[in-house]
Structure formats: structure tokens, C-alpha cells
Amino acid sequence: MKENGILASALIHRMAIEPLGDGLEDEAYIQRARMIVLVLLGGLILPDGSGCKIPLMWLTQLRDVEAASMISWASAALATLYHNLCEASMGKRSDIGGPTVLLQLWVWERMPTLRPDFVAARIHTNNTPCALMWTGSYMINRAPKHSVRHYREQLSLLQNNQFIWMPYVDRQLPDSCLDMNNSWRSVTYIVCWAIVEAHEPERVVRQFGGTPFIPELRDWGFNETHFKTNRRGKAKTNWAVQNKAYIQYWERRSKFVTNAYMEPLADHMQVMRTRQYMEWYFKITITYITQPGRLPEVGMNTVASASTVQVSLSTHQPSWHL
Structure with missing residues (x-):
């Protein structure tokens, strides 16, 4: 144990020195299944910043192993x-x-x-x-x-x-990845305990073959403190109740699937909408992250200097998409 969590290394070591055989009680296999799921959750799917500690809260989701299979772990991870x-x-x-x-x-x-x-x-x-x-x-x-x-x-x-x-x-x-009515096209909330985020597939239409457009600014109902919410000092908070409205919205996600941005467009319409989108995009963002004017370091990773970025922006700006 470490700070209200289980060390992942301890679980892995336990499974390594105690392999399961045949003919054991069902509870032994259920316990092993819980240990494997905890390692996956804490080390791969939903790890915290420590990189080695698995929060005890996940144990409450594994009381019923069958019920755990009905949880949308993918949306929680996202x-x-x-x-x-x-x-x-x-x-x-x-x-x-x-x-x-x-x-x-x-x-x-x-x-x-x-x-x-x-x-x-x-x-x-x-x-x-x-x-x-x-x-x-x-x-x-x-x-x-x-x-x-x-x-x-x-x-x-x-x-x-x-x-x-x-x-x-x-x-x-x-087929689940290609279904046009699947939930990955839903404009909804995604929830993981204290975390609530907006899911807006319309902002990434190009990966679905669509034509980019200036996205609608929605009021998701988040105040300025919403994204600072965490579980620190809130051990007794029932997050299922706290985030009930968001969870109910998620459960109705099939009603909010949108394919409007996937409609086929004539070539000239695609060009015009892409141009309008890029004009809007360059007004709200920057297209480089290095300090302008800095010289590159000598060595294996030497690439073009960031000092060339400003020149590139002025000469190739229509092709810069990040």
C-alpha cells in the first residue's frame, strides 16, 4: 500500500510467484481476474501521474466482475x-x-x-x-x-x-469502427469519476473523410472551476450522484449522433469551406511551439532551425495544419 493506493509492482510480483492451477475454488480465479484488471487500469488504461500506484477506488468497480464488463472503459480513458x-x-x-x-x-x-x-x-x-x-x-x-x-x-x-x-x-x-451511427460520432459528455469532458467529433472531421468547417461554439455548462475539479479531499463524494446529469446525457448518446458534416460536397464547395476554416484557424492559434530565432543543436537530432519557422509561415501558411 502507498498513499491510499496499491503498488502495481506488488500485484505483478504476487501473480508471478503464485501461478494459478486447476481445480481451485471459483473465488481464486475471480480474485486473479481482479488483480489483472487492476494492473491494466493502473498501468495502461487509467494510470495516475505516479506511474506506479493504483487508486483503491477501482476496487469498488470490481465487486461484480460481470458488471465491470458493462462499463465504458474506453470513454473513461479518453x-x-x-x-x-x-x-x-x-x-x-x-x-x-x-x-x-x-x-x-x-x-x-x-x-x-x-x-x-x-x-x-x-x-x-x-x-x-x-x-x-x-x-x-x-x-x-x-x-x-x-x-x-x-x-x-x-x-x-x-x-x-x-x-x-x-x-x-x-x-x-x-464493423463497430465503421458504423455510421456509432457512439464515437456522438456530441456528448464523457465521464470518469470526477472528470467530465466534452466529446466533439465535429472538430476532427478530416479523419472521417469530411470537409473541415468552423465548429459551433457550444455552451457545455462548465464554469471556470470545472476543469480544476479533482478527488483530493473528497473521499466521501459520490461522483455518480455529483455527475448524474452528465452520465444521463451519455446514456442517451445515440440520440446525439451527427453525420451532418459528412455530407458530400462539390469540389469548389470543399475548397471554399477549407479556406474559410483555415482563415479562422490561423486567427485562434499558433503553428509553432519552439522559440523563434533559436538555433538548432548539433547532433543526431539536428533539424531545420526554428528561426526558419517565421519565414515558412509567411511563404507556406496555407499548408500548415496542426
Whole structure:
């Protein structure tokens, strides 16, 4: 135990030294199932910033193993990732929680300049998780580690033709990933205990083959303190009651599925709407993250200097999409 949590290493060690045999009581297998789920939750799907501690709150979700299979763990993981990315970008954080492996896979799928070179060719087996494609050995000279400078430079100089907008078109995906009425197209809330985030698929229409448009600004009912909400000092809070309205909205998510932005458009309409979107986009954001004028470092990860970014912005601005 450590600070109201269970050490993941202790659970893994316990399972390693006590393998299960046949002919045991059912409770022994149920206990082992709970241990495996806890390791997955605390180490992969919903880890906290510590990287080693599994909050005890997950035990309450595993009293009934069958009921646990009905929980939308995927939406909870996405809500947690959004929340932690938001916190990491706005505060002085030295760590980050949430399923950051999803972020890494998202980057590798869409930004070839940021992924390592693998020893063997990447092949996706039909109807298997896309993440399995990225297992294997990679070349050490093309896999920079712990190099924030390298990745900042690559992101700052990213061109439109270096980003893969629809990364799964050449793969055989399950029907659940292609259903036009599925919940991943729903404009709704996603909830994980104290965390509540908005799910707006209309902001990423290009990955579905749609034409980008200026998104509608919705009032989600969040006040200025909403995203600072956490579980610290609230051990007795019943979050199912606290977030009842958001959960009920999620349970009706099939009513809020929208396909309006996927309508086919004539070529000239696509060009016009894309141009309008980019004009709006450049007014609300910046397209580089390195300090302008800084010279590149000498070494394996040397890339074009960030000082060229300002020139690139003025000459190639219509092609910059981040």
C-alpha cells in the first residue's frame, strides 16, 4: 500500500510467484481476474501521474466482475487523457497521468516524421487492434529518446503533406469502427469519476473523410472551476450522484449522433469551406511551439532551425495544419 493506493509492482510480483492451477475454488480465479484488471487500469488504461500506484477506488468497480464488463472503459480513458493533457498544458506539471500510450499511437499513426524506423515492415492483421502494428524492434539511430528539442522542432516544421488525415483507410477494421451511427460520432459528455469532458467529433472531421468547417461554439455548462475539479479531499463524494446529469446525457448518446458534416460536397464547395476554416484557424492559434530565432543543436537530432519557422509561415501558411 502507498498513499491510499496499491503498488502495481506488488500485484505483478504476487501473480508471478503464485501461478494459478486447476481445480481451485471459483473465488481464486475471480480474485486473479481482479488483480489483472487492476494492473491494466493502473498501468495502461487509467494510470495516475505516479506511474506506479493504483487508486483503491477501482476496487469498488470490481465487486461484480460481470458488471465491470458493462462499463465504458474506453470513454473513461479518453476523458482522462483529455483532462490530463489540459492540465499539463496549462500548469507547471512535472508529470502527466492518463493513457498517454494512446497519444503516442495517435502520433505514430498520423505523423511519420515523429515515428521511429522499425527493423521489420509494419503489417496490420485484419480485425485486430491497430496498436499491435507498432510492436517490434526499431532502429536505434532513428528513435531519439528523451529529446524534447527534437520533437518540438519536428512539430514546428510539420507540413500539410507530412500529416496523415485518414490513417486507417488501408486496413480491415471491425464493423463497430465503421458504423455510421456509432457512439464515437456522438456530441456528448464523457465521464470518469470526477472528470467530465466534452466529446466533439465535429472538430476532427478530416479523419472521417469530411470537409473541415468552423465548429459551433457550444455552451457545455462548465464554469471556470470545472476543469480544476479533482478527488483530493473528497473521499466521501459520490461522483455518480455529483455527475448524474452528465452520465444521463451519455446514456442517451445515440440520440446525439451527427453525420451532418459528412455530407458530400462539390469540389469548389470543399475548397471554399477549407479556406474559410483555415482563415479562422490561423486567427485562434499558433503553428509553432519552439522559440523563434533559436538555433538548432548539433547532433543526431539536428533539424531545420526554428528561426526558419517565421519565414515558412509567411511563404507556406496555407499548408500548415496542426
